[in-house]
Amino acid sequence: ETTPDEAQFDDLIARDERIEPRDWMPDAYRRTLVRQISQHAHSEIIGMQPEANWITRAPSLKRKAILMAKVQDEAGHGLYLYSAAQTLGATRDDMTEALIAGRARYSSIFNYPTPTWADMGAIGWLVDGAAICNQVPLCRASYGPYARAMVRICKEESFHQRQGFEILLELMRGTPAQQRMAQDAVDRWYWPALQMFGPPDDESPNSAQSMAWNIKRFSNDELRQRFVGMLVPQAEALGVTLPDPELRYDEANGCYAMSPIDWTEFHEVLAGRGPMNAERLRRRREAHENGAWVREAATAYAAKQATATRE
Ligand code: FAQ
Numbered sequence: 541e542t543t544p545d546e547a548q549f550d551d552l553i554a555r556d557e558r559i560e561p562r563d564w565m566p567d568a569y570r571r572t573l574v575r576q577i578s579q580h581a582h583s584e585i586i587g588m589q590p591e592a593n594w595i596t597r598a599p600s601l602k603r604k605a606i607l608m609a610k611v612q613d614e615a616g617h618g619l620y621l622y623s624a625a626q627t628l629g630a631t632r633d634d635m636t637e638a639l640i641a642g643r644a645r646y647s648s649i650f651n652y653p654t655p656t657w658a659d660m661g662a663i664g665w666l667v668d669g670a671a672i673c674n675q676v677p678l679c680r681a682s683y684g685p686y687a688r689a690m691v692r693i694c695k696e697e698s699f700h701q702r703q704g705f706e707i708l709l710e711l712m713r714g715t716p717a718q719q720r721m722a723q724d725a726v727d728r729w730y731w732p733a734l735q736m737f738g739p740p741d742d743e744s745p746n747s748a749q750s751m752a753w754n755i756k757r758f759s760n761d762e763l764r765q766r767f768v769g770m771l772v773p774q775a776e777a778l779g780v781t782l783p784d785p786e787l788r789y790d791e792a793n794g795c796y797a798m799s800p801i802d803w804t805e806f807h808e809v810l811a812g813r814g815p816m817n818a819e820r821l822r823r824r825r826e827a828h829e830n831g832a833w834v835r836e837a838a839t840a841y842a843a844k845q846a847t848a849t850r851e
Contacts, residue, residue, distance in 0.1 A: 553754055558684035561627040569753055572746065573683050574630045576755065581621035582639050582646035586820050588614045590654045591663060599657060606703055607660060613696045620693065624685040640825045648806060649736050651814030658711055658718075658725035664704015665774070666726070666733040672697045673767040674737060682754035705774065712779045719779075726775075727783045735806045737764040743803075768796045 542550070545564035552559055559565055588611050595611065598604035622632055638644040649667055654660070672694060679690040711722035738744055738760040750756040758766070768787070775782050786799040808814060 553682060553752075556682075556754060558687065559682050560684045568749070570628050572750060572753070573686065573755065574625055574628050576750075577621055577625040577628075577686055578630060578635045578638075579645045579647075581618045581625060581635070582644050583650065584614045584618035584621060585639075586646045586650045586824060587667075588618075589820055589823055590650060590652070590816075591660060593654050594657060594660055597657070598660075603707075610664075610700050610703065613700065617689075617693050617696070620689040621686075624683075624689050627685045628683075636828065640821065640828055642812065642821055645810070647736055648809040648814065649732050650820060651809050651816045652728070652732055653816055656721050656725060658708065658721040659729070661704050661707030661711060661722060662725035662729040664700050664702075665708055665778075666704075666729045666771075667736070668697050668700040668704060669770065670733045670736045670767055672701060673763050673770065677757035677763075678755075680754075680757060686755075705778070708778050708780065722778075723780055726780045730783050731802065731805075734764055734767070734801055735803075735809075737761075737767070739803065739806070740801075765795050768798065772796075 546566070549559070549563070549565055549569075552563070559569075591607060591611050591614075595604060595607055598607050622635060625635060626632060635644070639646070649670075654663070675690050675694050675697065679687055679694060681687045681690065708722050708726070711718040741747060741759045741761045744760050747756060747759055751759070771782060772787075772789075784799050786797060788797055789795075790797045809817065812818075
């Protein structure tokens with residue numbers, strides 16, 4: 541028996557309209573959105589660390605200003621996304637607690653180190669590139685606050701991707717040592733970037749339901765293919781080689797053939813055993829503890845304001 545609430549929800553989804561915070565929604569829909577949106581928010585916040593590592597060492601004032609702006613944008617994205625999750629009843633405290641306790645997921649990609657300046661280029665080009673590919677369809681996700689947050693976020697991500705591309709371009713026009721540094725960064729970030737799209741479709745437990753609810757519009761493998769298709773001409777323009785000897789366009793079935801992805805590595809990183817997992821969480825915990833006085837002061841100020849208005 542379908543209740544009137546359920547019928548209205550199903551109807552909104554069938555007409556491809558937006559679900560808003562005030563609307564009735566199935567518990568499982570709410571849970572899956574809190575899961576995805578909070579994981580996405582955590583990724584933005586943890587994702588500040590690999591690049592923040594280079595702010596003090598950026599090669600020029602201009603590069604430093606750009607990198608600082610980008611890392612600040614990521615903080616902003618995290619905050620939008622936490623707010624979107626809060627409209628579903630999740631609390632900021634619970635989400636933060638889950639992250640620093642190591643119970644929450646965030647994107648596998650941020651558990652890799654950034655040893656050289658070229659990593660700033662590779663992150664912008666490959667990581668933000670993958671983020672755009674994945675997030676542009678999310679601008680049409682059925683949950684209104686998430687979809688609207690994505691519109692603004694995607695505009696900023698395109699700028700981020702261009703700045704990464706430009707860093708690599710400048711290195712590729714430089715000395716042989718700079719060219720090697722750029723190629724080495726691309727070699728290290730390419731495969732982890734492909735893993736950002738998630739497990740293969742036949743091992744993606746959440747996909748079918750998320751697609752039925754119009755949260756996801758394309759499958760993990762479809763977006764991965766689209767991403768590779770975007771990279772191939774850009775790699776050529778840069779003069780870098782994508783580190784996959786098997787990569788070629790298959791005319792017959794209209795997609796890219798590629799070497800198998802190392803899913804063992806992906807699962808190790810998800811289990812907390814990637815190269816930088818422990819360091820990322822340690823740093824996040826430390827930042828949270830160091831910020832305690834700000835939260836206390838804000839709470840005391842809010843309490844004082846509330847008393848003042850009552851009097
Ligand atoms: N890393 O059944 P599915 C950025 C988990 S971009 C870690 O396929 P779903 C911008 C998945 O959560 C990065 N975990 O799941 C930036 C699920 O776990 P659960 C963030 C992963 O949700 C750039 C399980 O595996 N972007 O931050 C990953 O249908 C530069 C089974 O997977 C987003 O979060 C992974 N790569 O599809 C910032 C986009 N892949 O909860 C700074 C929004 C999968 O069942 C610098 N999210 N898992 O235990 C999505 O589009 C989706 O959640 C997917 C996964 C596509 C990531």
